[in-house]
Amino acid sequence: MSDKAELAHKRILLKLSGEALMGNESFGIDPVVLERMASEVKAVRQLGVQIGIVVGGGNLFRGERLAKAGMNRVAGDHMGMLATVMNSLAMQDALERIKQPTRVMSAISLTGVCEDYDRRFAIRFMEAGNVVIFCAGTGNPFFTTDTAACLRGIEIEADLILKATKVDGVYSADPMKYPEAVKYNRLTYSEALERELGVMDLTAFCLARDHDKKIRVLNMTRDGALLRAVKGEDEGTLIEK
Numbered sequence: 001m002s003d004k005a006e007l008a009h010k011r012i013l014l015k016l017s018g019e020a021l022m023g024n025e026s027f028g029i030d031p032v033v034l035e036r037m038a039s040e041v042k043a044v045r046q047l048g049v050q051i052g053i054v055v056g057g058g059n060l061f062r063g064e065r066l067a068k069a070g071m072n073r074v075a076g077d078h079m080g081m082l083a084t085v086m087n088s089l090a091m092q093d094a095l096e097r098i099k100q101p102t103r104v105m106s107a108i109s110l111t112g113v114c115e116d117y118d119r120r121f122a123i124r125f126m127e128a129g130n131v132v133i134f135c136a137g138t139g140n141p142f143f144t145t146d147t148a149a150c151l152r153g154i155e156i157e158a159d160l161i162l163k164a165t166k167v168d169g170v171y172s173a174d175p176m177k178y179p180e181a182v183k184y185n186r187l188t189y190s191e192a193l194e195r196e197l198g199v200m201d202l203t204a205f206c207l208a209r210d211h212d213k214k215i216r217v218l219n220m221t222r223d224g225a226l227l228r229a230v231k232g233e234d235e236g237t238l239i240e241k
């Protein structure tokens with residue numbers, strides 16, 4: 001059976017963790033990590049999967065953290081959204097260096113830097129073989145890029161939302177803090193909400209639940225994880241009805 005015939009998903013929305021882009025640093029983008037992520041994305045695209053990407057901004061700025069340091073929360077969230085623009089431009093550059101055509105569409109107008117988000121154009125670009133990167137989150141403060149990923153995933157009618165992060169799935173508690181936490185292979189949206197599992201924010205879970213969008217959480221630093229998930233293999237944790 002060819003790789004194409006094995007594909008379980010034809011269009012995906014991939015949420016890339018901003019924090020994962022830092023690699024072992026405490027701020028910014030590790031070029032090695034960026035290039036590895038770009039190659040994995042290209043490999044999946046070459047199988048014929050249409051790809052939309054939302055990149056987080058936690059490697060640069062988060063409004064909540066800036067507000068704790070005394071800044072106005074809305075100004076901090078604006079900085080966070082602009083951080084996702086910088087990460088998206090870096091990802092576009094990495095993809096284009098390996099000859100993967102890419103478009104960056106922003107929720108806030110940034111004339112001369114990237115295009116404005118338009119759902120119909122985004123779908124046409126993906127159908128034409130481009131990877132479309134959605135930046136600036138939802139365009140509104142007090143939200144996160146996880147919520148933006150669910151929103152864009154629903155809008156572009158993705159078959160699956162893939163949350164690529166630094167942990168290999170959803171656990172009973174944050175595995176970075178509680179090594180004894182137990183990993184789930186599958187969860188329902190209600191279970192994730194009731195247990196307030198911090199891997200994604202609750203607004204994102206609610207949106208995915210209300211529109212019946214499956215989410216798979218996987219570890220982007222594991223070789224081939226993305227490919228296995230796209231083929232419908234049991235990678236990470238699946239959250240569904």
Ligand SMILES: Nc1ncnc2c1ncn2[C@@H]1O[C@H](COP(=O)(O)OP(=O)(O)OP(=O)(O)O)[C@@H](O)[C@H]1O
Binds near residue numbers: 017018145172197198
């Ligand atoms: N129950 C849980 N299961 C798994 N991970 C959890 C859980 N609770 C908290 N986490 C933490 O959530 C993090 C999720 O990741 P991620 O870094 O993608 O978040 P994010 O806030 O969306 O990041 P970014 O803003 O950088 O994109 C994991 O690194 C993990 O430490």
Ligand SMILES: O=c1ccn([C@@H]2O[C@H](COP(=O)(O)O)[C@@H](O)[C@H]2O)c(=O)[nH]1
Binds near residue numbers: 055061141148
């Ligand atoms: O819709 C959105 C999305 C994001 N923000 C701000 O950006 C940062 C970075 O996003 P992460 O999801 O944390 O990676 C976020 O902390 C918010 O401050 C936003 O305001 N609106």
